[in-house]
Amino acid sequence: MKQHNYYTYILTNTSKKILYVGVTNNIERRLTEHYFGNNQKSTFTTKYKCYYLVWFERHQYIEHAIEREKEIKGWLREKKIKLIESDNPTWRFLNGDITEWPPKLTALSS
Known part of the structure; x- marks a missing residue:
């Protein structure tokens, strides 16, 4: 049986003032879309520069x-911050250096 991967994730910006919650079946592609705007004039993540993955959770079912x-x-x-810090207490950017595309998601491969 095929294993499906869906992700719920949280992005932030460099100041960590903005939190964005999303869902995807391909986290690397989705991060690229957030960074480049997904062919739209302006999106929330491009407007607030929320490109940094700080938390994610894998699910087998999209529902x-x-x-x-x-x-x-x-x-x-405050509750979102507690969730992030339970897995990532230092708020390490899990997609590493975003000047490299596609982003290197070391957290997914470990």
């Missing part, structure tokens, strides 16, 4: 990933 995204989006900022 679970979407449910989790909606749940997290409903949380207050």
